[in-house]
Amino acid sequence: AQRVTQPEKLLSVFKGAPVELKCNYSYSGSPELFWYVQYSRQRLQLLLRHISRESIKGFTADLNKGETSFHLKKPFAQEEDSAMYYCALIAGGTSYGKLTFGQGTILTVHP
Amino acid sequence: KAGVTQTPRYLIKTRGQQVTLSCSPISGHRSVSWYQQTPGQGLQFLFEYFSETQRNKGNFPGRFSGRQFSNSRSEMNVSTLELGDSALYLCASSPGQGKDTQYFGPGTRLTVL
Numbered sequence: 001a002q003r004v005t006q007p008e009k010l011l012s013v014f015k016g017a018p019v020e021l022k023c024n025y026s027y028s029g030s031p032e033l034f035w036y037v038q039y040s041r042q043r044l045q046l047l048l049r050h051i052s053r054e055s056i057k058g059f060t061a062d063l064n065k066g067e068t069s070f071h072l073k074k075p076f077a078q079e080e081d082s083a084m085y086y087c088a089l090i091a092g093g094t095s096y097g098k099l100t101f102g103q104g105t106i107l108t109v110h111p
Numbered sequence: 112k113a114g115v116t117q118t119p120r121y122l123i124k125t126r127g128q129q130v131t132l133s134c135s136p137i138s139g140h141r142s143v144s145w146y147q148q149t150p151g152q153g154l155q156f157l158f159e160y161f162s163e164t165q166r167n168k169g170n171f172p173g174r175f176s177g178r179q180f181s182n183s184r185s186e187m188n189v190s191t192l193e194l195g196d197s198a199l200y201l202c203a204s205s206p207g208q209g210k211d212t213q214y215f216g217p218g219t220r221l222t223v224l
Contacts, residue, residue: 031210032210034212036215043114043215043216043217043218044201044215045214045215046212046213046214049212051210086154088154090209090210092209092210094166094167095167096142096159096161096166096167096207096209097142097143097144097159097160097161097166097167097203097205097207097213098144098156098159098167098169099144099146099154099156099203099213100156101153101154101155102153103153104153104154
């Protein structure tokens with residue numbers, strides 16, 4: 001069975017500092033990896049996914065298959081980045097429509 | 112396009128009752144997935160429907176069921192409610208092809224007293 005681990009429940013940085021949210025996964029096949037974000041009182045929304053390789057709001061994530069990691073990075077954090085971040089994967093095969101989520105990391109960016 | 116909508120947004124029920132939640136997907140999306148979100152367990156997958164058929168199911172008891180209609184709208188039902196069923200229930204829609212991005216609704220907050 002697949003599993004996603006986000007080791008940090010809370011992460012605090014100051015505005016302008018680099019930020020990295022860690023995500024490790026366990027799955028023997030080739031999953032598709034996602035980062036979702038939930039701002040205060042808003043719905044869960046896609047931040048980025050591995051296959052699109054886009055940089056959204058300055059965030060990037062690199063898939064490291066050797067370390068089975070998909071860490072989220074931003075060189076200069078902004079106060080508006082404060083939110084809950086979830087790493088998630090969809091496995092292959094018959095895992096239709098099933099996102100497996102990590103426990104989430106609450107990011108706080110201080111002024 | 113309009114986003115995923117869920118009704119009702121809030122529900123209060125008592126133990127032993129049953130409840131039905133509704134989800135309207137993004138127009139053109141044929142897959143609807145349901146998730147339960149709690150502080151202790153996080154986001155857990157309940158089931159997924161595509162073209163009125165359940166294609167995938169998570170590890171929840173049979174009290175949790177769902178269905179999908181021909182217009183892709185979906186409902187989930189929880190019978191014989193327990194206190195532990197109190198949670199935010201999220202639905203998400205996608206086109207339905209394998210590893211599609213899922214788009215989430217605002218959720219229904221269920222409180223069981």
